[in-house]
Amino acid sequence: MSSRPIIVVGSGIAGLWAALHAAPAPVLILTAGAFGRQSATEWAQGGIAAALGDDDDPGQHAADTVAAGAGLVDPDVARRLAAGSIDQVRALERLGVGFEHFADGRWALSREAAHGRARIARVGGDRAGTAIIDALIRAVERADHVTVREHAPVTGLLPAAGDGCAGVVVDAGGDRRESLSARATVLATGGLGGLYALTTNPPGNQGQGVAWAARLGAVVRDAEFVQFHPTAIDIGRNPAPLATEALRGEGAVLIDRRGKRFMPALHPDAELAPRDVVARAVHRQVQSGEGAYLDAREAVGASFPESFQAVFRACMAASIDPRREPIPVAPAAHYHMGGIAADLDGRTGVRGLFAVGEVSCTGAHGANRLASNSLAEALVMGARAGQALASAAGGSLRSAEPERSVVLSQPSLERLRAAMSAHAGVERDEKGLAALLGIIEELERKEGLADALVAARLIAVAALERRESRGAHFRTDYPESAAEARSSRLTLDGACRDRAERITGSPRS
Numbered sequence: 001m002s003s004r005p006i007i008v009v010g011s012g013i014a015g016l017w018a019a020l021h022a023a024p025a026p027v028l029i030l031t032a033g034a035f036g037r038q039s040a041t042e043w044a045q046g047g048i049a050a051a052l053g054d055d056d057d058p059g060q061h062a063a064d065t066v067a068a069g070a071g072l073v074d075p076d077v078a079r080r081l082a083a084g085s086i087d088q089v090r091a092l093e094r095l096g097v098g099f100e101h102f103a104d105g106r107w108a109l110s111r112e113a114a115h116g117r118a119r120i121a122r123v124g125g126d127r128a129g130t131a132i133i134d135a136l137i138r139a140v141e142r143a144d145h146v147t148v149r150e151h152a153p154v155t156g157l158l159p160a161a162g163d164g165c166a167g168v169v170v171d172a173g174g175d176r177r178e179s180l181s182a183r184a185t186v187l188a189t190g191g192l193g194g195l196y197a198l199t200t201n202p203p204g205n206q207g208q209g210v211a212w213a214a215r216l217g218a219v220v221r222d223a224e225f226v227q228f229h230p231t232a233i234d235i236g237r238n239p240a241p242l243a244t245e246a247l248r249g250e251g252a253v254l255i256d257r258r259g260k261r262f263m264p265a266l267h268p269d270a271e272l273a274p275r276d277v278v279a280r281a282v283h284r285q286v287q288s289g290e291g292a293y294l295d296a297r298e299a300v301g302a303s304f305p306e307s308f309q310a311v312f313r314a315c316m317a318a319s320i321d322p323r324r325e326p327i328p329v330a331p332a333a334h335y336h337m338g339g340i341a342a343d344l345d346g347r348t349g350v351r352g353l354f355a356v357g358e359v360s361c362t363g364a365h366g367a368n369r370l371a372s373n374s375l376a377e378a379l380v381m382g383a384r385a386g387q388a389l390a391s392a393a394g395g396s397l398r399s400a401e402p403e404r405s406v407v408l409s410q411p412s413l414e415r416l417r418a419a420m421s422a423h424a425g426v427e428r429d430e431k432g433l434a435a436l437l438g439i440i441e442e443l444e445r446k447e448g449l450a451d452a453l454v455a456a457r458l459i460a461v462a463a464l465e466r467r468e469s470r471g472a473h474f475r476t477d478y479p480e481s482a483a484e485a486r487s488s489r490l491t492l493d494g495a496c497r498d499r500a501e502r503i504t505g506s507p508r509s
Contacts, residue, residue: 005147006389007168007182009154009209011035014357014378015188016136017088018346019146021386025183027146030170032153032204035137047099047122047246048092048379049115049372050085052107056117058082065373068114068274069366070471071485072222077363080344081373081380088379089121095135098123111249112371114274120246120372127310132375155405156451157185157212157353160397164351165216169402181399184352184389187213187340188382191358192226192455193239196333197421200229200242206413207455209359213340214454214492215403218350221361222338222487224462227369227472228426230278231294232332233314234286240332241314243294245371248272250307251299254282255326257291276368276472279331283426286330293326331426335374337365337472338462341489346385352397354389356381363487367471406448416443416456424459429477433464454492461495462488 061082100108111118189209193201232240267273339361346354423432
């Protein structure tokens, strides 16, 4: 590339969609492994939320989004997301994604938790992620303005002289680093499920993008809100395979080890209650020893191999036949509603730095993401960010010396994961969060301020400061919601001041 490119870090749906929409500006996509094959998108099962049904409209989709977000969704962002997702799904279909339709051409849509309508555009029941990634890879390979560099793990951002982001730093092997200057840098690095002992995400997703941006002074919004998928298949695998929410949309029910349903007594929508409600119920069932199982024998039964291929294969590999027996389930870290504060065009408060998809926080998800809105947001943000970058003036920022990155040793990472699950998981309290921060600080003294520790600290500090329960953040010592809903906003300096204040006892200014 003759001019400094737009650098996109990550090869999931948000990053690839941004790259495609940035034409004709030159784009360089950097991926740590094989192109498109280490992203959470490929693992997505349910599909994309969009008001495509005859009985639906964007206003209803936006209203459901706001209701699920427990007071923290930005209504304007929800409206723009709901309106934009329709065209984005249709654009994917034109690229060759085989969304399901009825014989008369109408969309075959699934209903998932907290949606008032069936509005999930699906592919083969539970194969949306793979189909989307395959189509995007083909499109990127045809795009003359995009270059892909595989097996180029980014270790941090290149600071600009003064302030801002001037590009990225890549691990070039053999303890060598390579600095790559960029016209603009787009983080599409996904979430942070890999910070937890049990996750549905690629284990390498440890909040690196959030940590890199925070080092450059970016504001991190709503870091405490981590969504736990209530029906990860509990077969001793980590990452855990998912039993997609579409199964409950088809009528599958949650039962205990005696075969008794437990959700109807807890919420009027039973198994289709918001995810935080279902996740806490399943968590408590597992903790009590009563167990939690997803029973799809009647709802899906013999059609399982065709209707839900990914779930069927995962179950059969563990010697569970879901046509004849219930599926053991447990909550697993699944999605981060928080992230780098950004607008729907991906702009952050750091010059030269954009963030799209799960690594960002636009206010679209609030305290509890509405099911299948994640891919919808990734598409809308990716398209808008790409278009904004394509029309922006060129140029670059003069770079400064980057920090040396620190990677946690495996024993320290496993200790962190166990502590995050125990103290910043489905249920939290002050004593546990304080203990978690103590472990983080011990690991910092031992190994340095690694990216995983930065991300974990931001979650722990924000969770400790939110003395209420709201959405996915449930404090057993503060079980009620505060009268006023407020987003949290932290910088790395602010999160580290928390450490100094707890050690010295001095109050925050």
